[in-house]
Amino acid sequence: MxxxxxxxxxxxxxxxxxxxxxxxxxxxxxxxxxxxxxxxxxxxxxxxxxxxxxxxxxxxxxxxxxxxxxxxxxxxxxxxxxxxxxxxxxxxxxxxxxAAKPKRVAILASREDHCLLDLLWRNRRGELDMSVAMVISNHSDLADQVRPFGVPFLHVPAHKDIRAEAEARQLDLLRGNVDLVVLARYMQILSGAFLTEVGCPLINIHHSFLPAFVGEAPYRKARERGVKLVGATAHYVTEELDEGPIIEQDVVRVDHRHTVDDLRRLGADVERVVLSRAVLWHCEDRIVQHGNQTIVL
CATH class of the missing domain: 3.30.70.260 (ACT domain)
Structure with a gap:
């Protein structure tokens, strides 16, 4: 800090x-x-x-x-x-x-809680200097876990068949109200129109197996290939899926003794740390974009 x-x-x-x-x-x-x-x-x-x-x-x-x-x-x-x-x-x-005016941040999540709750916890402890305006989720599963943090939880159903309607509702909530949107394992693809109209940067987190292990069950595929590293990448969101400017990355070593569940647990740990660093650096105005790269000062 x-x-x-x-x-x-x-x-x-x-x-x-x-x-x-x-x-x-x-x-x-x-x-x-x-x-x-x-x-x-x-x-x-x-x-x-x-x-x-x-x-x-x-x-x-x-x-x-x-x-x-x-x-x-x-x-x-x-x-x-x-x-x-x-x-x-x-x-x-x-x-x-x-510095006295924290960034207004919205967090988008789905069913996985590890990144969402970590951001809320670090913010409550004073480790992330930001004002969490809302949590938006396309599922209601995490409402009870968010409630103790005193942050509004908004359920906006979203899937590919109702993407336009969902994004219109999300834009009504976000546009002009936040300085940053964080995708904390939000498992929906956002359209180019949404990215243009939301009016602020978006930060996403994903495991670093991409693009080698795309699709379902990446940790099972990684275990079958005998990976030696599990990692995560935080990046700004662009229309090119998972190709935006990288903000932060990290890895942990694994070996043949680790099960698929072990890889998934270790991957979640890395995702939490990497995403919190990226959000912190953005909120402290440390990041300058240079082409499709970032410079963290």
Whole structure:
């Protein structure tokens, strides 16, 4: 965890912490222009992480954390001034956010509970700085497990034969109300129209056997092939199924002693950890997309 997410007696107030995430063509003077602007505005830079895709002529990405007294009142004007004085000059894509305003997150789930409950648990413990607006599921099985977390559980039946109607209802609930949608083992394919209209990024989790063990019973197929690693991948959702920019991956070793149930259990453990990392990094404005890749700063 970072001090910006969980202030203590020795850290600055979260309400005065800003995050500036940007991307542009690399050229001399970028860091000086950004730092100079923040200094002139009365901000103090706490941390700065940057990356260039090549030594010259590549893409430059930077994440800057700064402290600025009265940021909440000054944020909109600060954003306009940065656009006019710096971003326009360097043709930057940028995002300026306040650490004190958690991302509004919706979680989509089906019947499997491990990723959903892990996200809710970490959020309740303060490990995931986000505001869970709702859980939407195409089954009602998990309603009783979600209820103790005080999060609205909404049952929206969905399958391929009623996809259009289901997505229309989901869009009514999500559009304009959330900053991120997390697919916590949501076992339905979302249409391209849904991805366009929802108006925010989506993060998905899947086992890393894909595409080698697609379809039903991937762990049984993996056991039959004698796999030595079980893993998981978290990625942004695009119209190309499971081909979106990868945010995080991890694996655990397995061997011939592990049964199919063992592989399934170990896979669920990895999925929980990988998805929570990806959601955390997104909520902390650490991720810059570069083509079909992500840079985590």
């Amino acid at each position: 970072t001090s910006e997410s969980f202030p203590s007696a020795t850290t600055l107030p979260a309400k005065d912490i800003g995050r500036l995430l940007l991307r542009c063509a690399d050229r001399p003077g970028l860091v000086a222009a950004i730092s100079g602007f923040l200094s002139d505005a009365g901000a103090n830079i706490i941390s700065l992480d940057q990356h260039s895709t090549t030594q010259t002529g590549g893409t430059f990405m930077q994440r800057t954390i700064f402290h600025m007294p009265g940021l909440a009142a000054a944020r909109d004007e600060l954003e306009r001034e940065f656009a006019a004085r710096v971003a326009d000059q360097f043709a930057m894509d940028f995002r300026l956010t306040e």
